[in-house]
Amino acid sequence: MVDTMAMDKQQLIDRAKGQMQQHLTAGSWTLRERVALTCRILFAQGHDSGLAGQITARAEQPGAYYTQRLGLGFDEISAGNLLQVDADLEVLEGRGMPNPANRFHSWIYRARPDVQCIIHTHPVHVSALSMLGRPLRVAHMDACMLYDDVAFLAKWPGVPVGNSEGEIISAVLGSKRAALLAHHGLVVACGSVEEACMMAIQCERAAKLQLLAEAAGSIHELEPELAREAHDWILQGKRSQAGFAYYARRALRAEPGGDNHPLSMRVD
Template structure:
């Protein structure tokens, strides 16, 4: 879909259509910042509009505490800027790569969560799962190899490691979570960090972690978890 950005957006059609997506990016960013899932301007969040295939994504270098909906950048599915005066996140390629590979996904979260980073530096290929985290992965949570932040190699590794799952660790970097909507993506991020926290705590106490091997839970099961979490 070819878009004349300034002309079409300022006429009101696409601009109004994406206002809610921009608000979601801001709201979730502040929520993650307040929970300590990311720091200052680190990490990135995006929401795809399935009708236009346009993506609302966090701008680079803007702190979550002061970010406003008008700061959010609109890009197409290939990462080209459609609307916005700021630079899009350096991880735009990772987000759009997920959207191109996973048409079922409409929201992506990448944040620098401390426990996922800590566990990933053990050079383990997986984060051990607990009961709730089985709903975001086909077993243990995979960890993508270490690649440079914002690089095409990181985007490629993340997309390949993610596969059909809803969350992965990024070695030395954080996590990537996604879902058909932001509620799903946010819950995937929360339970992934919780799984890593439990694994790190277990190891610190001298215990042994284990890896569940279970098929991905269905939507009904995941919705129940989201209700428990109050999402």
Template sequence: MPPTALADENSLITETTHDTSKNGLKQRPTETPIEAMSHGPVSLPGLPVFPDLKEKRKWVLEHLAGAFRIFARHGYTEGLSGHISVRDPINARAFWINPLGVHFAMLKVSDMLLLDMYTSEVLIAGKSGKPANATGFMIHSAIHRARPDVHAICHAHSPNARAWTAFGKPLEMINQDVCNVYRVQALYNSYGGIALNGEEGERIAESLGEKNKVAFLLNHGLLTVGGTVDEASYLFRLVERSCEVQLLVEAAVSKGGLEKRIIDDREASYNFATASEAESLYCEFQPEYELETMLSGGDFKR
């Protein structure tokens, strides 16, 4: 049954219409969403806290490099296209980004470049010896400047998202998972070619708005943002898969005889409030990150 009271994105989930008295379960009023999803005496560990900013930088870069490996494993590469950035915890004017022309599957922490988002100066050059992607700088710098809440940005030309952007439409709430982007999808439907000038980057940032987490770039690709690279990367993976599901549903409907059932706004809003907050989305990414660490022996952390 749907909830009796809806919580906003940052509030605690404390009330539902489910009667738990019969099974002896009782939700604590101070539970966070991730605690509510953890059954038993322990909860999944949430976002780590770093009193030392150098340690936080190391952690951020390891998760950035890990995200690239995961993108490679899922086939989100296309020639020189694609970039992920993350704000530097030490220098508030700068962000880390991948070098141009290095396959995602080969990227390591030591390859990343640190760029000043205002001057475009390369503050730390990666060991690959290759430059940053000019298009990547234009898009990422514009968004980082416009959205102080955004700490990470993912953009790639993944196949299903590219296909869906041809329609210039947001995803529909056709299943529980896609509710993680309920009412936080933006459409940039003024395709302006390869973003080699600042104006295109500024327009993309403007289309993203103040609160959206996802942007579909018409005839181009997908962009996601988050408070951590883990959140932004998980959302990218989720939306790419959701585009695939939507395309499958559209194909089935076009053949006739089937009707789509859309989750209503009340339930979609509840799902979003329950599952799509920063700590929950960080936790959603960790199984992939741990798998990548195991498969690679953690070599991307060097």
């Protein structure tokens, strides 16, 4: 019998990480299904803005990625109506056209071989911060997955359909997992669909908390060492997978069956 009451914090962290590797499970969804589920999850979390925003993931074919078809909202995306496009936004598979703003995704994928999924949305509270020209401030434990991992683009470059915007956004993102874009919204670039989805959810929640806190008083900063500890603790791959699976189950429970179901492979 292990006497955990005599263990120090690092020993307990390491023990818990081992247990999570053993006990936390991820869904068995395909890549297309995970992208479609991310669209539905983020719609439910307030990330929709009509036809604005893009969610992409590197496809199995080198140099290609999946994205939604322009003309469909996040709540209409299924595994079957996703497009596969190349870096020039030429459609390789599927019907219709991608959002031309996907061009800056191509720039990020080219600059960041580690990135497997990019999310760009205009959620209300992130957008409100972007209108104020304020960077995201991380000062709550739940948001520590974002600590020192969210860049800030202070000057809006205009509609992101040109190559210059792709260069600017990919440069400001650098090696970080997310960026708040002034007068615009959010971009997240992560090593998995699950991690990107969880980061996007938390960015919007953190922005909401920040606006509420700033309206009531002054935000107290976190101790950097503790914030970095929490960042690494929350951003474990197994935790991201388990969190994604929870939100996916919620999305699936809310969906009726049929061709518009997120897991439907019917091409329309």
